[in-house]
Amino acid sequence: MAPRDAYHHGDLAAAAVDEALRLIDADASASFSLRALAERLGVAHRALYNHFADREALLAGVAARGFDLLADALLLAPDAPRFLAAYVRFALARPGLYDVMMGRRHTAINGDPGLRAAVDRVIGAAVKALATPGADDETQRREVMRIWMIAHGGIGLHRTRMLRLRSYAEFAEEILRIAGFPVPDTDFAPEPS
Amino acid sequence: MAPRDAYHHGDLAAAAVDEALRLIDADASASFSLRALAERLGVAHRALYNHFADREALLAGVAARGFDLLADALLLAPDAPRFLAAYVRFALARPGLYDVMMGRRHTAINGDPGLRAAVDRVIGAAVKALATPGADDETQRREVMRIWMIAHGGIGLHRTRMLRLRSYAEFAEEILRIAGFPVPDTDFAPEPS
DNA sequence: GTGCTAATGTATCCAGTGGATACATTGTCA
DNA sequence: TGACAATGTATCCACTGGATACATTAGCAC
Known part of the structure; x- marks a missing residue:
């Protein structure tokens, strides 16, 4: 569903999972948000929807x-x-x-x-x-x-x-x-x- | 913390817990929201904060x-x-x-x-x-x-x-x-x- | 009874969220 | 080289929990 090729960002799908894992590990009590993740990736929050349905x-x-x-x-x-x-x-x-x-x-x-x-x-x-x-x-x-x-x-x-x-x-x-x-x-x- | 006396609503604190339980029981997958609860109680969503801190x-x-x-x-x-x-x-x-x-x-x-x-x-x-x-x-x-x-x-x-x-x-x-x-x-x- | 006061409820605002639509950019390949 | 599809952006929406300021009203002191 999500191609793994290098494009604009490189490999946003993999980077997103990596960074999300890091955010979740860093603070379990904090609620995870797509916008915070996108900001850390230096990308519009809507870009994630090109790789993940939701x-x-x-x-x-x-x-x-x-x-x-x-x-x-x-x-x-x-x-x-x-x-x-x-x-x-x-x-x-x-x-x-x-x-x-x-x-x-x-x-x-x-x-x-x-x-x-x-x-x-x-x-x-x-x-x-x-x-x-x-x-x-x-x-x-x-x-x-x-x-x-x-x-x-x-x-x-x-x-x-x-x-x-x-x-x-x-x-x-x-x-x-x-x-x-x-x-x-x-x-x-x-x-x- | 929350007085149980009958006031405007009657006993909003108890009614809120009752109705919240009903909502949660009715659909476990639906996310519970204060606003939906307040609407069902016929009350402004902010009224709940007089009885519950958050x-x-x-x-x-x-x-x-x-x-x-x-x-x-x-x-x-x-x-x-x-x-x-x-x-x-x-x-x-x-x-x-x-x-x-x-x-x-x-x-x-x-x-x-x-x-x-x-x-x-x-x-x-x-x-x-x-x-x-x-x-x-x-x-x-x-x-x-x-x-x-x-x-x-x-x-x-x-x-x-x-x-x-x-x-x-x-x-x-x-x-x-x-x-x-x-x-x-x-x-x-x-x-x- | 009559006011006063505090408990209760309302109106309105805010920042933040997930998600949608429309558009710009850019890599790839014919 | 040019077209196209993959990717990212801008902007909007409805909704959320929560805050501030104000209106209402219950119940008590007198």
């Missing part, structure tokens, strides 16, 4: 990039507990990006092939890290779902302070315990802001 | 009402699996309201006493339904967290169709299995829209 389409691009980054991080995890730790670390370190990734509605997720592919990379990383040798496919799939639900749910509840956990460290240990993993001696993740 | 404060009121409704529903659950079922049913039946409830940031949750109290009613209902006779407090608390994480995470992932579950019924069965509960023969929840 604001949602641009954010879908950002989300896809986010899932790719997440998959990259998760593929390094050698086992299940470190997979869970890496997932939680990513989400809490980049709350704005995580919101954009998870805020999409299902129509957007399945309507955008690039986005769906990036999500599937994450699922692939999960299957790889959570695989247990003897188990059948159904069991594997269910384990992926279980860990993902606990991680995603835990992150959401922690961020609203719905559950009365005093600190990030406490949360991190707790989520490992709840998932049924041993808690390592050393902190498995740096304190996100 | 849009967020009004939505905090809606969220508090939502948690009260959720607590009401959960208190009827006689055991853990039916607690989980009731929670999931509520969230999927009222997606807009659930978003408003869970979209708050922690500052809002803990800053508004009414909201915090409503959240605590939900936690109380959870403790009641998930209590196991012999267990100590720490174990109880952890079980509440585990079920809540699975429920909240599962709802989020299901609504974005992140996990490849074909239908709501499939999701409902799966989340019970994942939480370690037996799956009943009959559907435990009607299909939400």
